[in-house]
Amino acid sequence: MNAPELAPQQLRNTKAWEYAVRFFFGGAIALGTGLIGKQWGPFVAGLFLAFPAILPASITLVKQHDGRRQALEDARGARLGSIGLAAFAATVVVAAGGLSPWIVLAAAAAMWALVDVGLWFLRYSAEETV
Amino acid sequence: MVSAFAAIGELFKPKTFSGLFGAAPSVAIASLGLAFHKHGADYVRTQAKAMLLGSVAMLLYCTLCVAIAKRKQVPIWLGAGLSWIAWFAAAFALFALVRSGGVA
Numbered sequence: 001m002n003a004p005e006l007a008p009q010q011l012r013n014t015k016a017w018e019y020a021v022r023f024f025f026g027g028a029i030a031l032g033t034g035l036i037g038k039q040w041g042p043f044v045a046g047l048f049l050a051f052p053a054i055l056p057a058s059i060t061l062v063k064q065h066d067g068r069r070q071a072l073e074d075a076r077g078a079r080l081g082s083i084g085l086a087a088f089a090a091t092v093v094v095a096a097g098g099l100s101p102w103i104v105l106a107a108a109a110a111m112w113a114l115v116d117v118g119l120w121f122l123r124y125s126a127e128e129t130v
Numbered sequence: 131m132v133s134a135f136a137a138i139g140e141l142f143k144p145k146t147f148s149g150l151f152g153a154a155p156s157v158a159i160a161s162l163g164l165a166f167h168k169h170g171a172d173y174v175r176t177q178a179k180a181m182l183l184g185s186v187a188m189l190l191y192c193t194l195c196v197a198i199a200k201r202k203q204v205p206i207w208l209g210a211g212l213s214w215i216a217w218f219a220a221a222f223a224l225f226a227l228v229r230s231g232g233v234a
Contacts, residue, residue: 081154
């Protein structure tokens with residue numbers, strides 16, 4: 001059975017500007033969400049909390065560093081991760097109002113991690129690592 | 131937050147696992163934290179309901195990226211960028227559907 005492994009040496013391959021690109025897109029969408037909320041209300045703004053702001057940059061950078069096959073694997077992981085994103089949102093829907101904000105967000109983040117890791121093991125642990 | 135999730139993702143291999151962090155709720159944690167403070171729990175719950183629809187659009191977006199990555203003749207940056215159009219179409223179609231049902 002395959003399991004995820006720590007590979008901190010991969011961090012050395014990433015340049016500061018590559019984090020800056022993700023920071024820029026993430027920051028732009030966070031700012032945009034606030035502005036959209038003011039103009040069109042919280043429901044429209046909420047859609048953008050699941051906007052794939054950094055994915056084009058991430059997949060493109062993986063392709064440049066590690067090749068197209070690895071970019072495909074990265075996209076497959078993100079596809080699975082979008083289910084975890086829905087689990088995060090569902091947890092906030094259920095828990096918001098009854099608990100402290102930070103407990104709600106921590107519980108939602110824990111649910112995201114649990115669903116993502118659980119689905120990854122179900123889907124990919126038996127697959128040969130590329 | 132976004133850069134932190136990106137860095138954590140790069141700590142892991144294989145890429146199917148580090149890719150999970152590409153769809154991490156990094157923007158959502160920051161934005162909902164601020165929304166709790168400024169607008170309260172009802173506002174946050176409304177945003178999270180919409181985020182559920184956005185997640186469906188995200189699933190479609192990622193599925194398109196997988197399909198694009200399999201086709202060598204399409205530059206990944208171009209395909210992933212153009213797939214944003216599919217995200218917008220899916221998210222706002224779902225929004226219209228929900229609004230017509232009186233939820234939003």
